Amino acid sequence: MSEGNEKFVQDNNQQVGSSSEDPSPKEGAGSEKRQQKLSKAERIALRNQANSENSLVSKIDYLSVHDDTTQNFGEYHLIQSQAVAASASRVFSSVSSLNKDRVGEQVWIRARVDTIRPKGRSAFLVLRQSQYTLQAVVSESDRVSRQMVKWISKEVGEECILDIYGNVVEATVKSCSQHDVELQVWKLYIVSKVKGRLPIRVEDAGRPEWQEGVHVLRDTRLDNRVLDLRVPSQQAIFRIQSGVCQLFREILLREGFIEIHSPKIIAGASEGGAEVFKLNYFGQNACLAQSPQLYKQMAICADLDRVFEIGPVFRAENSYTHRHLCEFTGLDIEMAIRDHYFEVVDVLERLFIGIFEGIRQRFANEIELVQQKFQISPITYLPPGQNPRLHFPEAVQLLRENGYVIEDLEDLSSENEKALGKIIKEKYGTDFYTLASYPASVRPFYTMPKADDSRYSNSFDMFIRGEEIVSGAQRIHDWDLLESRVKAKNIPLSSIEDYMNAFLYGAPPHGGAGIGLERVVMLYLGVGNIRECSMFPRDPKRLRP
C-alpha cells in the first residue's frame, strides 16, 4: 500500500498546480473564489505571516475559518454552539460523495484520521467517514506553509477528527473507498483529539483473519467496542442490521400488521422457564420477559389481529456459544389465522425473501465490505412458496437415508440440523427452508398439537444454511386444552394467570413466530459469531461495555 501511495502522491503534486487554477469550483466556493484570485505575492505574504505567527499555535474559533486572515491550520476551541443559530456557514461534503465528477471542486469535509504518514515536506492522510475512506495530502506549497505541515505531522494522530478544506484532484488510490480522487489540503483544523494512547488500532481491528499483519482478539475488540465499531466492515454490519429492521416492518405493515410494545418487566416467568433474570419491583417479585410470547398472544386475543414487535428479550441462559446471547433483539410476529398455521409460514416466507432481496438491493456496498472480510458467499433461496417445507418425519427419513442416527420424536441436534441443511441444499438448491410438525414434546406448552396425531405439533422452524432463524407455531386458543398442557408441563397456573385469562373471552385461532435479529444478520451474512452482530453484546461472561 505504501508504495502505491507514494507513486500517486507524486502524480497528485503535479496536478495540484493545474487544479488550483480551475476556474469553476462547484461547491463551498464563496470566499474561496476570492482566495484563488490572490496574486502570488499576496499568497507568499500570507504564508510568511502564518509562518511567523504560528510558532505557538493558539486555538481557533470555528466560526472564523471562512475568513482569509484566519490561520489555515490549528485546533478549534471546543465546539459549544457558539454560533448564533444552527445556520452552518460552511457546506460540508460527505466523503462518499467525492469522486471523479467533483475534480476541481473545493470542499469542506469533517472526517476522522484513519492513518497519517508524514513524509518530508508532505503528510499523507487517510480520512475515514463511516465505511468510506479518502486520501488527503498536505504538501508545502503557496498555500501551505512548512509550519503547517510540521504542525500537522506533530499534532494530528490516528482517530482525531478534522475539518479539512481542500481541492478535489484526480488520483488512483486503490486502498481507499474513494479510489479515483484525493483531497489536496488547503486548510486543516482539529475538531477533536485523542487523549492518551489508543488501546487498539482500528486498522488492526478490521484486518481479516486471512490477511497477514496484527490481529486483535475478538474479546479485546469487544472490550474496546467504540473503536472496533469504527472498522468499515463493522459499520456495514450495523447498517445492514438497521436495514433488516426496516424491511421487516415495511413488509409486515404491507401485510396488515401493526407494531406493538409489550412490557419487559413482568410478574412471574414469561414462558414458565427457570432461566430468567429476576428483579424487585417496588417490593414485588418480577422478572424480565424471555420473549414477548405471552403478551403478543394477548394482543391477538384483544383483536389487534396481526401484530409485530421489535424489542429486547432476556435469557439468563448460561450458554457460551457462537449463537447465544443473554440479551438480544427479538423480531416477533403473531397473527390470527383462518384455517392453518401455514398461513403464518406463507407470511414469513414472503417476509424473509423480501428482506434478503431488499438487503441485496439497498446494501450492496455494505455486503461487499463484510464479505471481503469474512470471505463468505451469499445465500441461495427460491421465490416465495417454492422453498421446501418438510414435515418432521420426512426430515428424519432424509437424515437416516444419509446415514445419520436419529429417533422419531427426538429434537434435531445442531449437527443434524447442519447435516440436513446440506442434504436439502443438494436436493433442492436452496439454503432457506422450513421444517414443520415438530414432536410436541420438544415445543413449548402453548403449541397446538397436530389434529390427527398429538405426538406431533403444528409448529415449524425456518433455517438458513442449516441454522435456525425462526421458530413458530399455531398456538392453543382453547382454554381447556391450554390448561391441560400447562398442567402436563407442571407449570403453576398461578404464574401465568393473566395469560390464561385472555383465553376465557373468545380467542381467535392464531399463530406466530420469533426471530433473533442478530442471528438473522449473522446467518444472512455468514459472519460466524453472533457477537459481531450485536452492538454491545451480552453473554454470561460479558456485561460490559
Added chain:
Amino acid sequence: MSEGNEKFVQDNNQQVGSSSEDPSPKEGAGSEKRQQKLSKAERIALRNQANSENSLVSKIDYLSVHDDTTQNFGEYHLIQSQAVAASASRVFSSVSSLNKDRVGEQVWIRARVDTIRPKGRSAFLVLRQSQYTLQAVVSESDRVSRQMVKWISKEVGEECILDIYGNVVEATVKSCSQHDVELQVWKLYIVSKVKGRLPIRVEDAGRPEWQEGVHVLRDTRLDNRVLDLRVPSQQAIFRIQSGVCQLFREILLREGFIEIHSPKIIAGASEGGAEVFKLNYFGQNACLAQSPQLYKQMAICADLDRVFEIGPVFRAENSYTHRHLCEFTGLDIEMAIRDHYFEVVDVLERLFIGIFEGIRQRFANEIELVQQKFQISPITYLPPGQNPRLHFPEAVQLLRENGYVIEDLEDLSSENEKALGKIIKEKYGTDFYTLASYPASVRPFYTMPKADDSRYSNSFDMFIRGEEIVSGAQRIHDWDLLESRVKAKNIPLSSIEDYMNAFLYGAPPHGGAGIGLERVVMLYLGVGNIRECSMFPRDPKRLRP
C-alpha cells in the same frame, strides 16, 4: 339505538327476497351460486332436514362448510390446521370493506359478537372487527330454520367469534361503523366461545365519560386489559401508536439516521441516578437502563453519525401521576452536529411535524374515534422552522409578565409549563414550541454548558399544549470537561467507566433527544392519561397483567 335497529330490520327483510335473486354476486360466489338456484321445494326440503337433524347440534368440521349438505349453523371443532395446506377455500371479507357498493354480494366474514339481541323469530347481532362494526340479522326464512334462530339466541353470546356467511343488503344503521349496509345471515358457525362470565362488557368499557350508562373504572379496565383493548377507540390508539413509530423511522431514515439496539442490562446505573431496577447478572451487579443515553452517545463516538432507537426504558420512580410510567417506550435520537445544537432541534421539528401530518393523513378514522370518546380538539402547529424557540430567560420573563413567580435559574414546575403553553398559544398561535438554554443545574451531567454563560446549558425541551414531549441537548464531547461535570455531580467515575472511555478517542460534537412514545400519543390525541397509551402499563402499583 334499539328502535332504529328494529325499523331497518323490517326494511331488510323486504330486501332479502330481491337480493337473493341478484344474478351477479361478486365474491365468494362459487358454490353459493348453485345454492341460489335451488327450487323453492328443494329449499324447504333442506330446511326440514336441518330442523329434524339439529335437535342435538353436533360440532361441525370447518372444512365442510362449503358443502350444501352441511348444517348451516353450529360450533366448529377446534381449528387445529386440519386442512392439508394453508389454502383457505373460503375468501373472507373484512368488515371495513362492506358498504353500499357491495350490496347483493354473498360474503364470509369472521368477526366477534359485540352485542346480540334475540327478538321473536329473529336475532340482531352487532359484529365487531377491530374498530369496525356491522349489523347482522338472522331471521327465520327459506334458508334459516326456526331451530337455527333458537340455537343462535341460546348459544351465541357477546365476545364469541363467529364465521358468518350472508348476503349484504342496504340498511341504515347509525350506531355501526358500516352504517349503510347490514348482513343477512345464511350460515353461522361459532369459532371460539366465551368461557364463564365476562368480567366487564366491552360496550361499557368504551362508553365515553360524558355519556350516560354504565362506566368501568380505569383500573378495572386495565385489570381486564384484553377485553378493554377490544374497544374500538382503544384499538385506534394502538394503531396510531404503531403509526407514530413508523413515521418516526421513515422520517429519520430519510434524514440519514440508522436504527440501533443498545443493551438494556448494564453494569452500573445508566445515568448515575438512584432510581434504577437492580438485578443479578450471573453473580454480577447489574441494572436496567434508564435510557439508551450513554450507549447512543457511544454509538456516535463509534462513528455511526446519526442513530435512533425505539426501545423500552425503565424508571424505578415512585411517581403515580397521569404522565409517568415505570416502563415506557423511548424514542431516542443522537447525531453528530457541525456547529450548533439547533441542528438537532431542526431535525426534531421536521420529525414532529412530519409525524403530526402523517398521523392526520393516515389515521383520520382512528383520530375521529378517539376524539369522539375524549371530546378533544386537534393540536395546532406552524410549518417546520416557524414554531417558536424561546430561550429560558425569555420564558421566565414571559411568565413574570403574566404574573407568575419564578426564579432565574429554577426549573419550570408543571404548573408554570402549562401556563407558558397557554401564553405561547395566545402569542404565537401554536401548541408546539421549543424552550432552549435551560439552567445547567437542572440538566444531567453530560449536558454541554453554554459557551458564554455556564449557568445555562445547550439544552432544550419541546412541548405540546404545555406538556414536555422531548428533552434534548448538546452533549459534552470533551473528556476533561465531562470529567469535571461528573465530579461536580458526585457521580463515581468508576460507575460510568465504559462511557467515559468513549470520549478518550476523539469524540465528535453531538447532540440528541429522548422522547416517550406513550407521552407523544397521549399529548397529540389529548387522551389525558398515559396508561391509555400503553398496552400493558407499568406503574408503581401495577405489574399486571
